[in-house]
Amino acid sequence: MSENYKVKLENVTKEYDLYRSKSEKLRGFFNIAKHNEIPHFWSLKGISLTINPGEAFGVIGVNGSGKSTMSNIISGIIPQTTGYVDVRGDTSIVAISAGLKWSLTGLENIRLKGLMQGLSLKKIDDVRDDIIDFADIGNFIDQPVKDYSSGMRSRLGFAIAVHINPDILIIDEALSVGDDTFYQKCLDKIQQFKKEGKTIIFVSHSLKQVALLCDRTAWIHFGELRMIGNTKEVIDAYKNFSSNFKKKTAKERDKYQKDKKQLQLDFDVHAYEKQVAKEKSEKDQVALSTAEKDTHKLFYGEVLPSKMTKLSKVLVLLAFLCMMFFALITVSGHSITKSISNPSVLLQPTMTDPNTGSSQHFK
């Protein structure tokens, strides 16, 4: 029987290349940069967790710990670097920085998000007024979103996300910029969602809001899952960490953060894969070679390479050579068959006589 979950992550990592120039970016894309030339940062270092249907799931952690990276991977905005991601149902994300197209008006954004979610134009028209009512941003609905305040963007983003009826609602820090009245309205809507048995992923620095809303919570710490479980227990452990951290001197705090970030720069995904395979082999009592094969499939089976592979490099080179060949044929004026049977004629361009139309070779 298949497991009953809404979201499953297994050994999910996310690597960012820290390019320092456009030429580095280009070389990075074509995968021709020298080994270790471009620094890498591992925003996630192997996250495994499941989120159950109908659960309100909290995600907490210090700034830069990887919370948004994880929620963006779950919502499909960015791909993982390795690992298995299974999301059962439509997701809708409300985040301060995601979702709305800034050059479009509020109304156009409603249509766009609705269409992207697979709603018919009729269904979008049906919910449009509810969204406008909920967002309560007056005539600004006809203005481009770039002219909105952050609170107004948050209102519209939240209103759209909850009215397009997603199976999984992801809220990433989006309640922190609204005023009190709107915040209460959002809380009521989230509670209604919970009652309807929908799944909610709630990313927040507000431990009070997480405690109020979430059944289970994950604490992400510098790219790793530090703790997962009952919300109160996780929040207590996090508060304990924070109060101990505050007791350290500024120098100690700085060193702690630098060391953790360095571990994210030095993370070796191949060593991690080997370690996962070894643990799998011991746990499932299977040969190491079998576990290594399974682990490799789990890590890379559903991941599209973001850089050029050897095969794509060869294909691009072939396409380039073909293009050059046909360009030379055009310039030389010889026929394709003649050029293929004797490519050296490409070096002897012909000249067409404008009176007779006949061609002659240049010597």
Ligand SMILES: Nc1ncnc2c1ncn2[C@@H]1O[C@H](COP(=O)(O)OP(=O)(O)OP(=O)(O)O)[C@@H](O)[C@H]1O
């Ligand atoms: N596009 C990117 N390129 C390089 N590094 C990135 C990129 N996006 C995120 N990061 C890095 O990944 C790490 C995790 O970022 P993320 O936004 O997921 O953290 P967060 O826990 O949501 O932080 P916050 O609480 O401040 O919102 C950070 O160190 C960030 O600098």
